[in-house]
Amino acid sequence: MIEFQGLTVRMNANVLIDGFSFSVTPKMRIGLVGKNGTGKTTLFNTILGRLEPDKGEIQIPKNAVMAEVAQEITNTELSAFEYILSGDEELVQLRVDELKALEEGDGMKISDIHTRLEQIDGYRADSRAYQLLDGLGFKAEDYHKKVKEFSGGWRMRLNIGKALMCRSDILLLDEPTNHLDFETVVWVEDWLKQYAGILIVISHDRDFLDNICTHIIHLYQQKATAYTGNYTAFLRLKAEKLAHQQAQFEKNEKVRAHLQKFVDRFSAKATKAKQAQSRVKALQKLEDIAPVVAENEFAFSFQTPDRLPDPLIRLDEVSFTYDGAHNILEKINMTITPETRMGILGRNGEGKSTLIKMIAGENSPTAGNIIASEHLRVGYFSQHQVEYLNLDADPVWHILQLDKETTMQEARNFLGSFGFHGDKVLEKIAPFSGGEKARLALAMIVFQKPNLLLLDEPTNHLDIEMREAIAMALQEFEGGVLMVSHDASLLELCCDQFVLVANKGLTEFKGDLDDYRQYLIEQNREANRAEKKSPTNQETKTEKIESTTTKSKRQLDREERKELQTELRRLTRETEQAEKRLGKLTEKIAKIDDVLGDPTTYDTKSPEEIQILNDEKLTLENEQLTLEENWLEGSAKIEELNDLLDINN
Structure with missing residues (x-):
């Protein structure tokens, strides 16, 4: 849980966020959006405790583990695999303590360490680290290469992997997709959808925000406003809110003008003084609503090519x-x-x-x-x-290098169409x-x-x-x-x-x-299922059954057959229930889509009612995703068990 209570944040003398209150609960995936300079990174640093708020507070449980993607990697001799693994600090320390306890022959300490390793799924930690490396696009031959041998973009991937390796309660990601390709972005999206903690992400990737976010916090004009739904839902709700604000502003202005006209006309007349005074009070009570100010829109166009040969x-x-x-x-x-x-x-x-x-x-x-x-x-x-x-040159210099015949004014005019105005074009x-x-x-x-x-x-x-x-x-x-x-x-x-x-x-x-x-998602999930099925030295009862299915050539004894048949009945029952529930979820989601896709909905329903529909759809889609995963895994296990029992008939 993160609780923002009347939060006000400044940068130097500028107020970036004023009086923000909001409660964030586990499994919320929040996209932090707004133009550059509105305070997104400052808010991150405030959550992390690096900056103190000017007013209000952020309440975070003391035992909450926070993880972030570092912007740089300090000099390290670790390999890529070791660096990813170091994201789980408790695991690394437990392994150090285990070696020391083994050297000292401290049986009690070793037992405690093994218990804790089992509690945090430490025996599969290496496998998780390799899975992260693979998902982030690293090849097997790179797993044990030194971190310092990788380029900047690949180091950023390692930083993402280290943050994902941490068993965090709160995960903060600042532009995580900048150094990733499309295939890796899809993998990261799928991973983040399974994250059980609180996720807050700064991103300019609209599709990424649409695919992972359950809420959006928009920073604009010193205000932080929370919206339910993904980025597309936020745009729709914001447009409705702005339209309502503008309509109310125009209505108030008409009322204000009418009242003021009465006051100006009759305030000097004794017979109308009382009525004029009441109009003055009405003016004072009239809600002060600001007009909608459009955000600056950036636009440019490519110049028409001199020639268009075919083929090029x-x-x-x-x-x-x-x-x-x-x-x-x-x-x-x-x-x-x-x-x-x-x-x-x-x-x-x-x-x-x-x-x-x-x-x-x-x-x-x-x-x-x-x-x-x-x-x-x-x-x-x-x-x-x-x-x-050329970092020591200005924008105008770069344009003039392309065409010596271009004048200074022509270069300035051209750069203005790309948002470089005034003295900015002459700055290094x-x-x-x-x-x-x-x-x-x-x-x-x-x-x-x-x-x-x-x-x-x-x-x-x-x-x-x-x-x-x-x-x-x-x-x-x-x-x-x-x-x-x-x-x-x-x-x-x-x-x-x-x-x-x-x-x-x-x-x-x-x-x-x-x-x-x-x-891509199916490929990634298939790889994850295969990885989960690999036996470890701390097998559970179910894992033992799964590992037994791989020994199809060995005859099973009566007890093993009975155990497998019991497991088969359980899995069959669960997958049938999941299939029925999936059908109902699909119908419910389709009905909500029909409502949200109908233009008249936004005329007949309030923004609050539309938010409720978006919330309901998101909850249903999350349940659908989990059920599909369980159904696929259950079906695969049923097939394996049936094959094994057939072989042993």
Whole structure:
């Protein structure tokens, strides 16, 4: 439980959050949203105790364990596996204590340690750590590589894994998807849905917020406002709230004008003095409602390319290798035209970025041919694009380097369309935020009027408004687009076909992103089920039964057969009950969807009633997810037990 009571937070002299009260309970997954500078990170630091609130308080149980994703990794000699495992500090200490107790021959202490290890599921800790490494995209050969050997992006993944390894009650995540690919984001989403504690996440990834959040806290104009539901529900409820606020403001202004007119006309007349005075009191009592002020919307557009050759570029039987011995990509054939709108999918390490770099001309193919039009002009945005900026130079300097004939005023005007105004265009970019640097890098690409855009994670560090602006601009762009992104919303809005990079090849993915996400989730859950079934040295009775099913060639004795038949009846009963309940849940969710999908609902129901419907749907969907997991596991066990009993008939 986290209790915010009249919380007021300042940064220097600026009030960021004023008088916020809200109760957060376990299993709440809260998305913290708002423009940059509204206080999201400051609120995180206040929850963590690094900052003191100016007024009010945050009440958190003293024994609550909090985990966060560190922004940096200090020098360490630990391997990736050891670093992930260190997220469970109690486990690490218990293992140290166990070695010491063994050396001292302290049997009582050893027994206590083993009891505690069993209580915290410590005997499966190594397996959980390996599962986290795998889910975060690390290959088996990287598990025991030193942390210092990994690049910055991979170190951030290790920090995420360490935070997830901690058996925390409260988990704080600040932009967790920035250094992940789409496949890893799906895995993290699925993991977070199972998290039993309180999750608070800062993210500009709309799809990520939609998929995991049960509540949204919006920071705006020094206020923190809590909404029930995911990000899409928040947008709907906020729009309704603002519409109601504006309507009430306009109504009050009409009443105010009418009363004031009466006061001005009759206040000097003795016969009307009493009535005028009553109108003055009515004016004083009239609720002071502020007008709705629209948030600044950012928009830009790509310039029309000078030429649009068709095709733009073609790959014929292209292969690529880094070491000369092992191909990353093999015999790739691809034709890109001005109409191409392609999203590139595939697990990390399969070659997505390598393919983009070859098309961009940064890598030369080891075999095959790349045939580009003489009028091809590529706009390439890599996931490390901001690292190529000159930190000691200003935005205007970067634009002038692209075209010496551009005037200072033309450069300033162009940068203004990307949110760089006034003296900002003449400031060194070293202290700029990650989002500002990404905006400048994007502006430089747009300035060059490309006819082919190659975008490799273009939305890292960008806020939701900027991401939506990119999506709108890409829909109007007249050239070809190839995109690698973990932002599902951007992919869905801008791509009309998807290709999957896997097993050194390139194949068209027939479904949409929902199909791909479900495919990934099923793969991940199947791997988790297989991992859970592996026997440990602390097997429970059920685990013993499961391990017995793997010994199908051995004849079972009478007691074992009886035990298995009892277990089979129990599992059959539970799966049948789960199946019936799933059917009822599906019907209930469909009925709520029908109501929420009907435009008249928002005319006939209040925002509070709509919130109740969203709450009910979310509860039903969470129960549905748990039941589906149990049903799948139960069905798999039933099949195994039936096979084993058939063999022993």
